Amino acid sequence: MKKEIWFGLSIMAAVVLAAILLLPPFAEMTNGHLGLFMLALVVVAIMLGFPTAFTLMGMGMVFAYIAYRSQNPSLAVDQTLDLMVQRAYSVMSNDVLISIPLFVFMGYLIERANLIEKLFKSMHLATARVPGSLAVATIITCAIFATATGIVGAVVTLMGLLALPAMLRAGYSVQLSAGAITAGGCLGILIPPSVMLIVYGATAGVSVVKLYAGAFFPGIMLATLYVVYVVIVAKWKPHLAPPMSAEDRRVPLPAFAQVVSTTVSDKVLPGLVGALKGKRNASVPMRELLNHMVIALLPLVSVALIMGAIFLKVTAPLPVEEVSGVVAMGGSLENSSEAESAGGLAEPEDEGGLKPPPAEEAPVAMGQAAEAPPAAEPVPAPAPVAAVPAAPAEPVVAQERLPAPASFWVALASAAVALAIFYAYFSFARLEIFKMLLGSFFPLALMILAVLGSIVFGLATPTEAAAMGSMGGLLLAAAYRRLNMAVLRESVYLTAKTSAMVCWLFVGSSIFSAAFALLGGQELINQWVLGMNLTPVEFMILAQVVIFLLGWPLEWTEIIVIFMPIFIPLLPHFGIDPLFFGLLVALNLQTAFLSPPVAMAAFYLKGVSPPQVTLNQIFAGMLPFMAIQVFAIFLLYQFPAIGLWLPETLYK
Amino acid sequence: MQKLLLTIDKISTFAGQFFSWLIVALTFMITWEVFSRYVLDNPHAWAFDVMSMMYGSLFMMAGAYTLSKNGHVRGDVLYGFFPPRLQAGLDLALYILFFVPGVFALAYAGYGYAADSWAINEHSNITANGPPVYPFKTIIPIAGAILFLQGLVEIVRCIICLQSGQWPSRGQDVEEVDVEKLKEMVNVKDEDIAKLDTLVTAKGVAK
Numbered sequence: 001m002k003k004e005i006w007f008g009l010s011i012m013a014a015v016v017l018a019a020i021l022l023l024p025p026f027a028e029m030t031n032g033h034l035g036l037f038m039l040a041l042v043v044v045a046i047m048l049g050f051p052t053a054f055t056l057m058g059m060g061m062v063f064a065y066i067a068y069r070s071q072n073p074s075l076a077v078d079q080t081l082d083l084m085v086q087r088a089y090s091v092m093s094n095d096v097l098i099s100i101p102l103f104v105f106m107g108y109l110i111e112r113a114n115l116i117e118k119l120f121k122s123m124h125l126a127t128a129r130v131p132g133s134l135a136v137a138t139i140i141t142c143a144i145f146a147t148a149t150g151i152v153g154a155v156v157t158l159m160g161l162l163a164l165p166a167m168l169r170a171g172y173s174v175q176l177s178a179g180a181i182t183a184g185g186c187l188g189i190l191i192p193p194s195v196m197l198i199v200y201g202a203t204a205g206v207s208v209v210k211l212y213a214g215a216f217f218p219g220i221m222l223a224t225l226y227v228v229y230v231v232i233v234a235k236w237k238p239h240l241a242p243p244m245s246a247e248d249r250r251v252p253l254p255a256f257a258q259v260v261s262t263t264v265s266d267k268v269l270p271g272l273v274g275a276l277k278g279k280r281n282a283s284v285p286m287r288e289l290l291n292h293m294v295i296a297l298l299p300l301v302s303v304a305l306i307m308g309a310i311f312l313k314v315t316a317p318l319p320v321e322e323v324s325g326v327v328a329m330g331g332s333l334e335n336s337s338e339a340e341s342a343g344g345l346a347e348p349e350d351e352g353g354l355k356p357p358p359a360e361e362a363p364v365a366m367g368q369a370a371e372a373p374p375a376a377e378p379v380p381a382p383a384p385v386a387a388v389p390a391a392p393a394e395p396v397v398a399q400e401r402l403p404a405p406a407s408f409w410v411a412l413a414s415a416a417v418a419l420a421i422f423y424a425y426f427s428f429a430r431l432e433i434f435k436m437l438l439g440s441f442f443p444l445a446l447m448i449l450a451v452l453g454s455i456v457f458g459l460a461t462p463t464e465a466a467a468m469g470s471m472g473g474l475l476l477a478a479a480y481r482r483l484n485m486a487v488l489r490e491s492v493y494l495t496a497k498t499s500a501m502v503c504w505l506f507v508g509s510s511i512f513s514a515a516f517a518l519l520g521g522q523e524l525i526n527q528w529v530l531g532m533n534l535t536p537v538e539f540m541i542l543a544q545v546v547i548f549l550l551g552w553p554l555e556w557t558e559i560i561v562i563f564m565p566i567f568i569p570l571l572p573h574f575g576i577d578p579l580f581f582g583l584l585v586a587l588n589l590q591t592a593f594l595s596p597p598v599a600m601a602a603f604y605l606k607g608v609s610p611p612q613v614t615l616n617q618i619f620a621g622m623l624p625f626m627a628i629q630v631f632a633i634f635l636l637y638q639f640p641a642i643g644l645w646l647p648e649t650l651y652k
Numbered sequence: 653m654q655k656l657l658l659t660i661d662k663i664s665t666f667a668g669q670f671f672s673w674l675i676v677a678l679t680f681m682i683t684w685e686v687f688s689r690y691v692l693d694n695p696h697a698w699a700f701d702v703m704s705m706m707y708g709s710l711f712m713m714a715g716a717y718t719l720s721k722n723g724h725v726r727g728d729v730l731y732g733f734f735p736p737r738l739q740a741g742l743d744l745a746l747y748i749l750f751f752v753p754g755v756f757a758l759a760y761a762g763y764g765y766a767a768d769s770w771a772i773n774e775h776s777n778i779t780a781n782g783p784p785v786y787p788f789k790t791i792i793p794i795a796g797a798i799l800f801l802q803g804l805v806e807i808v809r810c811i812i813c814l815q816s817g818q819w820p821s822r823g824q825d826v827e828e829v830d831v832e833k834l835k836e837m838v839n840v841k842d843e844d845i846a847k848l849d850t851l852v853t854a855k856g857v858a859k
Contacts, residue, residue, distance in 0.1 A: 009730070049731025049739065050746035051724035058750025061757055081761035088758060088792055089765070092708030095700075101710060102682075105675050117838050153829035161840040168848050460686065463703065467682030474679070488676075490826040496672030497723040500714035505725060553729045607831055610848040 011553055015043050031070060035521020038063045042512065042562065043553075052558050053501075056508030057084075060515040067518035087510040091503060095463070096202040101499035102466035103193055107149035108491035109473030110447075113480045115440050116145050116158050122436035124166070132234025132241040134170055135177065136227050138163040139184040143223040146188025148444050150195055152593060153604050156185035160608040173240040174613055176233060179621030182601035183226055183628075186593040189556065190586050191219030193451055193469065196556055198462070199502065200582045203509075203564045207579075213456045213647040214583050221642060222587065222632045229628055253428055268296045268426045295438065296431060299422060303415050310411075311404065443479075447472045456650065502557060509561035522569060529570055536574040543567055543581075544588055544633065551592025555600075559589065583643040587633050594622045594629070657805050661720050664802045665825070668717020674710040678703065697779040705788045712795035716802040721825045740813035747810065751803050759796025766790040 019040035023033050038059060045055045064083055068076035091097065123137040130136050138159060146155045159181045167177035189196045192212035201208035234241035272293050426434075451469040454460040460468065477483040516522060534542065550559050564585070571578050593601050596619045606615050636642050682703060689695040718724055731739060768774075769786040776782025812820045835841070 007729075011729075045746070045750075046727040047729055047731075048742050048746065049726045049728055049734070050743060050750065051719070051726050053724055054751045054754055055746065057758070058746075058754035061754050081757055081764070084754075084758050085761040085765045085792060088712075088762070089789065092712060092788075092791070093704045095704060098704055098707040101675050101707060102679065105679065112837075114837050151829075154834065157829050157831060157834050158838060161835060161838050161845075165840070165844060165848050464682055464686050467679050468686065470675075470679040471683045492672050492675055493669055493826050495675050496668055496710060496714040497718045497721060499675075499711045500668070500718040501723055501725050503711035504715050504718070554727055555725060557725055558727065604829060608835070608845065610845050612849045 012044050012047055015040050030520070031067060032520040032524035034063065034066065035516050035519035036524060038516065038519065039521060039566075046558060047553055053504040053508040056505070056512040056562070060084075060508065060512035064511070064515035064518055067515060083514055084511055087514055088507045091506045091510060094202060094506075096198060096208055097503060097506060099208070099463045099466040100195055100198055100502055101495055102463065102470050103150065103195055103198070104498045105491060105495040106451075106466065106469040106473040107151050108494050109470065109477050109487075110145075110444070111149045111151055111154050112487045112491060113473070113477040113482050115444060115476075115480065116141065116155075117162060118436060118440035119145060119444065120159070120162050120166075122433060122440050125433045126437060128244055130231060131238075131243060132172075132176075132230045133244055134163065134167045134172060135180040135230040135234070135241055138167070138177075138180045139223060139226045139230065142181065142184025143187045143191065143219075144441065144444055144448070146185055147191040147194075147219075148188075148448055150188045150193070152185050152188060152601060155188060156182060156601050156604040157608055159185060160605045164605070164609055164613075168610075170244065171239075171242045174617045175621035176230070176240050177621070178602075178605055178609075178613070178618040179623075179625045180226070180230060182594060182599070182605055182618065182622050183625035184223075185601055185604075186590055187219065187223055187226075189593070190215060190222065190590055192216055193448070193455070193462075193466070194586075195502070196560070196586060196589065197582070199506075199557065199560050200564065200585065202506070203560055204568045204578050204582060206582055208462045209455055209458070210579050210647040210651060211582055212452060212462070213650055214579055214643040215586055216452065216456070216646060218583055218587060218632070218636055218643050221635070222590070222629065225628050225632055226625065229624065253432060258428075267424070268292075268428055268431045269423055271428065272296060292431065295435060296426065298438070300419055303419055307412050307415060310408065443476060447476065456646070458650075505557055505561055509565075512562065513565040516565075522566065525566060526570060526573070530573055534574070536576060539570070539574045540576065540581075540584070540637065543570075544584060547585060547588050548591060551589060552595050554592075556589040556592055559592070560585070577644070579647065580640055580644060584633060584636060587629065587636060591626050591629050594626050596622075657808055660801050660805050664716035664720050664798050667798055668714040668720075671710055671713035672717075674706045678706045678710070681706070697781070698783050701776045701778060701783050701785075705783075708788060709791050712791050713798070715795055716798040719799065719802050719806065721822060736813055736818050740810040740819070744807060744810040744814065747803060747807050752800075752807075755796055755800045755803055759793050759800055762789070762792030762796050766793055 019037055023037060042055065042059055045059065046052050061080060061084060065076055065080045068079045072079075120137060120141045123141050124134060127133045127136045127140070141163070142155055142159055145158075146152065149155060163181055164177055167180075168174070188194060192215050194215070197211040197215055198208055200206065201211050230241070234243075272289055447469065450472070451465045454468070455462050455465045474483065477487065529539070547559060547563070550563060567581070568578060571581055593599060596602065599619070599622065602615060602618045602622065605618055606613070609618075681699070685696060685699045685703075731742075734742070766786065766789040769789045774785045774789075776785050809820055
């Protein structure tokens with residue numbers, strides 16, 4: 001207890017001391033110095049623990065009044081009041097911030113759909129062969145779930161309840177387990193659609209669309225780095241993350257699958273075909289076989305449809321040839337896929353009550369089968385035989401007709417090869433895992449990608465996409481039979497509180513930063529920083545170090561809304577792209593969640609971990625992940641293309 | 653007195669919760685608007701204004717509700733470690749120093765702002781023939797006034813805490829991270845967690 005108080009007091013003392021040392025004596029103080037003094041004061045005031053929004057509002061009002069009074073005392077009160085109300089109104093009618101409540105709402109709904117348990121289990125089985133598989137599954141689950149919900153506290157708590165016991169039981173070290181959970185849980189604030197990027201976009205005046213496009217790959221990169229780290233640790237020091245025993249890896253097969261895999265074939269396709277065609281076992285119902293056939297063929301169908309769509313798009317300028325080309329290409333593929341998707345439509349009816357996954361999958365299948373005649377007779381028998389050889393054959397047919405770019409054929413060929421390999425290894429055990437993934441991973445991933453894709457490709461504004469995402473969240477919760485009045489009410493109230501928290505902070509900070517600008521504090525800082533004659537690199541490092549240090553005592557919302565307005569005007573002097581700066585800041589603020597002693601994530605995890613797990617162990621576990629974050633910032637700085645490639649290709 | 657405080661608490665909670673349902677309306681409205689624009693080819697000019705009005709009213713009116721549930725973000729590096737009396741003393745001072753003048757000024761200024769808007773019968777100028785703006789601007793003084801009242805309640809809470817040495821309880825409300833609920837959701841019981849302890853300690857010994 002004592003330690004933290006001293007830590008905080010020393011920071012406060014340092015701020016006050018720095019302010020006193022840097023500012024001239026009172027008599028020589030100009031308004032600009034007053035602005036700097038206000039900035040120092042606000043840091044201290046925030047640390048005293050008063051709700052930040054009102055600290056900013058009150059202080060902004062007082063200093064705005066001082067600034068106005070020095071210009072014209074008689075008008076000062078009116079001007080201050082006008083400033084306040086106009087700032088408040090501009091936040092109320094801000095067209096960027098409007099997506100915050102919508103994304104928050106989506107997050108709460110998804111969180112309450114209770115997908116995480118399934119997601120973790122299926123990820124865990126799917127990654128069973130990777131070293132440190134539990135930790136890898138934890139990070140991936142966290143990344144996906146945190147991205148969809150964006151609620152760090154809930155994700156860390158849930159994973160602490162699910163993954164921590166699993167990892168401890170498997171003999172993982174406490175540190176590694178804690179680190180994987182906390183670091184993974186925080187990914188949600190970086191990987192879009194994240195609220196943090198909206199807040200940054202609104203503060204810095206950078207397009208949220210570009211920020212989303214830019215943050216996508218750095219987010220994935222960070223998650224990948226975590227996974228790589230865990231895998232290396234598990235390989236290098238197996239006692240920290242022992243491999244799973246064969247016992248744990250075994251997937252229980254349903255009765256029919258056991259029969260088929262012993263009598264016909266262990267692999268799904270030959271097994272199912274064999275069972276359907278000839279020696280039909282009396283014990284296995286036809287319906288079940290067909291249903292599984294449909295599921296087994298989903299990857300093939302989706303690849304075929306995606307490649308078909310790309311093909312249509314690529315060859316669009318030649319309408320006459322296009323038609324014949326598509327028919328030729330579709331050929332055997334389309335026949336089988338139509339039949340399968342038609343089957344997919346019928347499927348949920350008989351087992352919807354038992355298994356939500358097909359019900360969730362149905363809309364997808366429906367979308368894909370839009371052109372398929374609903375009455376199509378299922379003829380699955382020839383499908384597997386025709387499908388795989390069909391892929392290599394297509395180029396020959398189509399090449400005579402259409403000048404599709406070579407890259408398309410390369411992509412098609414590699415997709416075909418990947419599919420062939422996939423089906424070669426597709427055993428019944430893997431089919432079970434695939435079915436679990438269908439119920440947990442794919443709906444979430446699809447939703448995130450749909451929301452993100454429509455924003456990034458310009459099909460919808462972030463607001464529209466966020467609303468569609470909330471709608472998707474409602475549907476998802478309904479599909480998993482978790483949508484009832486209580487859940488809806490909770491989500492609605494929580495959304496209101498979270499949005500009010502963020503947006504009132506914005507009201508406060510915009511009054512505050514207006515006062516800061518009025519006093520001329522900004523100019524003073526500009527002069528001061530420019531007077532230091534920094535190179536852009538030095539400035540960049542300085543800025544990131546300052547933000548990193550601020551991440552200790554403050555939360556990301558406060559850092560962005562209070563300090564970004566100070567940094568952003570400096571960027572043009574150094575020729576730094578605010579978009580790029582935003583990505584670095586977003587990566588940097590990840591560390592704010594993991595840096596002791598105020599790392600929120602650690603406290604959430606501690607709240608649900610067994611009493612013997614100490615906070616120090618959790619902190620120790622987070623340190624390597626913090627190092628990875630710093631490394632990721634370095635990587636992004638060295639190779640800006642990681643972040644900037646996507647926005648530049650899309651919007652220039 | 654006590655009763656009055658609880659009543660104010662209830663008013664701000666009710667107002668906040670009532671307006672928070674706007675999020676559902678907002679979701680449906682935007683979804684419908686997107687559908688209407690892309691599928692029915694029938695965009696509505698007023699949609700943009702209505703969207704931002706819904707959002708603005710939602711968060712403004714929820715401000716007091718959030719305050720009554722202690723939901724506004726605080727810097728709790730230190731605060732969390734302070735004894736309750738010190739917390740209350742600091743809060744009291746800062747409520748009087750920052751909150752009361754700031755929110756009062758906002759509500760007062762908002763009153764004039766909205767009155768002007770009513771006087772000129774102001775309509776949105778983002779699109780031609782936009783919807784009226786004055787009801788939306790009226791939200792500022794209303795939200796400000798409720799927030800101000802709620803602030804007074806909080807001040808009294810601080811005083812009670814200063815006297816008794818512990819924080820008076822707040823009304824029950826849904827929490828973002830409700831550990832018990834989450835435990836129930838994923839079927840984890842306290843005994844299970846306690847059992848893990850043996851694993852942790854056993855490992856510590858083995859090392």
